[in-house]
Amino acid sequence: MTTGPILARPGTLPADAGTLTGALREAVVTMLAALGTLACAMAIAPEPGPAVLAVVLCVSLSRSQLDRDRRGRLEAAVALPLVGLAATGVGYLLLHLPWLGAAVFVAGMAASIWLRRFGPMARRAGGLIALPFVAILTTPYVPTRHAGHALTVLLPIIVALLALLWVTLCHALARRLHLLPQPTHAIAVHTPSARRPDAMPRLDAPTRMAIQMAVALAAAFVVGYVFFAERWAWIVLTAFIVNSGNRGRLDVAYKSVLRILGAGLGTLLALVLALHLGAHDGATVGWILVAVFFGVWLRPFGYAWWALFVTIALALLQGFEGGPAGGILGLRLEEIVIGAALGLAAAWFVFPLRSTDVLRRRLADALATLADAFDPATPARTPDELQAALAQVQQLAPAFRASRLATARLRTRQPADWIDLLGACQLHAHALLARGQAPGDVRRAIGAARQALREPDQLAAALQRLRGALAHAASATEAATSVSPVSARPG
Numbered sequence: 001m002t003t004g005p006i007l008a009r010p011g012t013l014p015a016d017a018g019t020l021t022g023a024l025r026e027a028v029v030t031m032l033a034a035l036g037t038l039a040c041a042m043a044i045a046p047e048p049g050p051a052v053l054a055v056v057l058c059v060s061l062s063r064s065q066l067d068r069d070r071r072g073r074l075e076a077a078v079a080l081p082l083v084g085l086a087a088t089g090v091g092y093l094l095l096h097l098p099w100l101g102a103a104v105f106v107a108g109m110a111a112s113i114w115l116r117r118f119g120p121m122a123r124r125a126g127g128l129i130a131l132p133f134v135a136i137l138t139t140p141y142v143p144t145r146h147a148g149h150a151l152t153v154l155l156p157i158i159v160a161l162l163a164l165l166w167v168t169l170c171h172a173l174a175r176r177l178h179l180l181p182q183p184t185h186a187i188a189v190h191t192p193s194a195r196r197p198d199a200m201p202r203l204d205a206p207t208r209m210a211i212q213m214a215v216a217l218a219a220a221f222v223v224g225y226v227f228f229a230e231r232w233a234w235i236v237l238t239a240f241i242v243n244s245g246n247r248g249r250l251d252v253a254y255k256s257v258l259r260i261l262g263a264g265l266g267t268l269l270a271l272v273l274a275l276h277l278g279a280h281d282g283a284t285v286g287w288i289l290v291a292v293f294f295g296v297w298l299r300p301f302g303y304a305w306w307a308l309f310v311t312i313a314l315a316l317l318q319g320f321e322g323g324p325a326g327g328i329l330g331l332r333l334e335e336i337v338i339g340a341a342l343g344l345a346a347a348w349f350v351f352p353l354r355s356t357d358v359l360r361r362r363l364a365d366a367l368a369t370l371a372d373a374f375d376p377a378t379p380a381r382t383p384d385e386l387q388a389a390l391a392q393v394q395q396l397a398p399a400f401r402a403s404r405l406a407t408a409r410l411r412t413r414q415p416a417d418w419i420d421l422l423g424a425c426q427l428h429a430h431a432l433l434a435r436g437q438a439p440g441d442v443r444r445a446i447g448a449a450r451q452a453l454r455e456p457d458q459l460a461a462a463l464q465r466l467r468g469a470l471a472h473a474a475s476a477t478e479a480a481t482s483v484s485p486v487s488a489r490p491g
Contacts, residue, residue, distance in 0.1 A: 019300070026062070027297035029174045031289070034058035036166040041159050050155050052317065053087065055289075057163040059296060060134065062171075073168060080160035087136045088156045094136070102221040106214050109133045109240070114210035134240075205358075208351040209246045216243050216346035220339055234332055237314075238263075238339025241307075243347055247396055248355025252347035254399035255303060256340040260333070262304040266311025267332040273316060288313045302398075311336075355399065359415050360453055362393045366422060367450045370429060374438045374446060383430050390426055393419055413457060421463035428470035437477050445469035 037054040044050070057080060090108075093101030108129060115126035174180040203211075220239035224232025242256045273287055295309030315332060347353075366389040372378055373386050400416035407414075432442070445466040452462035 023297055023300050025174070025179050027293055029170050029180060030059060030062040030167075030296050031293045033062065033163070033166040033170040034292070035289070036170070037159070037163045040162045040166075041155075044158060045155055047155075050159050053156065054159050054163060055292060057083070057160055058167055059292065061163055061167045062296075073164070076164050077161070080164055081157040083160060085153075085156050086133075090133065090136045098225060102218075102225070105133055105136070105236075106217045106221070109217060110210040110214035113213055114206055116209075117204050117206035203351055205353060208353055209243075212246060212346045212350050213240070213243050215350050216240070216343045219342045219346065223338060223342065224335075228335065231331060231335060234314075234335040235339040235342070238336045239343040239346075242340050242343035246347060246353065247399075248353045248358045249348050250355035250403055251358075251396065251399045252344055254402055256344045257402075258302070258304040259307045259340055260337055262307030263311040263336045264333050266308040267315060267336075269308075270312045270315035273312070284316050288316050291316070355396065356415050356456075359393070359396050359400065359418065360456070362389075362396065363418060363422065363459075364450065364453055365389050366393050367446060367453070370425075371443070371446045371450065373429070373433055374443050376438050383433055386426075386429065386433075390423065393422060397423075413460070417460050418463060421460065421467055425463075425467050425470050428467070428474040431474045432470065432477060435477055437473065439469075439473040441469045442466075442473050 034055045037058050038051055041050045041054040061076065061080070090101060090105060093104060095101075112126040112130035112133070115122040115129070171180065175182055216239045217236060220236040221232065224235040228235060238259060242252050242259055246252055291309045291313040295306050295313070298305035298309070311332070366386075369386050369389040373383075397416065397419045400414075400419060404414045404416040432439070445462075445468075449459070449462040449466045452458045
């Protein structure tokens with residue numbers, strides 16, 4: 001749904017005041033849209049199911065940014081009603097025909113990932129197909145009690161269109177008031193093949209990820225249905241979360257740990273809130289919305305924050321399913337650990353993707369983009385594509401930095417160093433591109449770094465030399481620029 005943050009300094013997370021303020025504005029706008037949709041849904045049918053679907057669709061639509069242009073809004077206007085109906089239909093199957101519902105869920109989610117192999121349009125279609133399955137995982141199916149049959153069928157469509165209307169209006173108003181930046185078109189990035197010479201069979205990355213997701217979800221459904229009866233949803237949810245956006249085995253392991261830690265603390269906090277709130281549905285709704293707001297706000301700063309607050313919201317939501325909250329919440333951590341273990345096992349043993357292979361592929365893409373930017377034949381040098389390529393590399397940084405911290409005494413070659421060194425090149429590269437400079441030393445250093453990708457032991461040294469060449473060229477250019485006006489004056 002998004003690209004990773006662009007880091008101005010190597011080895012840091014985007015926790016500066018500007019980024020924090022921007023994320024806060026995004027969260028406020030998203031929650032205003034969610035509250036507007038929620039109010040309309042409750043006015044039409046005061047039922048918990050449509051209300052929860054309204055919030056989920058607003059959050060998903062805001063993150064997908066489908067409303068950023070006319071084409072996206074048209075796609076959303078067609079897709080979101082189908083999403084609402086599909087979420088309701090799959091939820092109905094999971095409730096009344098659970099094994100059939102599980103089969104439909106696994107097949108649909110695997111297909112949405114597999115479609116990524118066919119290019120940007122298919123990737124976009126896959127994202128739209130995945131929406132109802134993501135929604136049903138985060139939206140417990142709650143049958144309507146007071147609405148008629150016709151309204152029950154129409155409610156998901158109405159709620160979906162209301163979500164699109166409110167998100168579009170709130171985003172447009174926020175951009176008009178300069179609270180949010182103007183929308184930009186996403187830049188296509190290369191999907192890594194992550195193939196190894198000894199891989200057998202040689203499947204591309206989307207096919208592998210689709211198979212891994214199918215295995216993880218199938219195992220989660222079987223374990224949940226057989227051993228956990230009514231409590232299977234959290235196992236499936238966790239298996240899905242740790243495998244979604246799979247960037248290799250290390251990434252899945254890292255997200256599994258964060259999911260367990262964040263959800264463990266969230267479960268504890270939700271238990272405390274539930275015990276104090278009792279049956280006060282109004283207060284519970286308020287705390288759920290507060291948790292969703294903080295989850296949306298802090299998500300860019302670490303996945304653990306999202307896991308923490310979403311766990312609180314979902315745990316408090318259990319009160320609408322008719323179960324005693326105090327008796328249910330204590331079991332959540334066990335189910336989360338099982339789901340994370342199943343997701344990690346699928347990523348680790350079923351056509352695994354090595355995280356270092358994914359990183360080297362993204363480094364290759366970033367260096368190729370850097371080489372194009374500094375090619376004298378390039379007519380216009382803009383930083384947009386370079387930023388997008390570097391952002392793809394930075395998405396892998398948290399997991400590799402955590403690995404470096406854990407294995408500092410065991411390994412001398414740390415892939416996290418490659419990420420930090422390339423990130424340190426960004427500021428100098430942008431300075432040179434802004435002045436239209438393409439020094440020969442820099443081009444040669446870029447070529448040497450691309451060659452070193454074939455020899456990982458030499459890659460850190462090559463990236464170090466590239467950073468030095470960029471820094472030297474940027475300093476020389478800045479010095480020449482500052483001296484030039486003085487030397488131009490007579491006497």
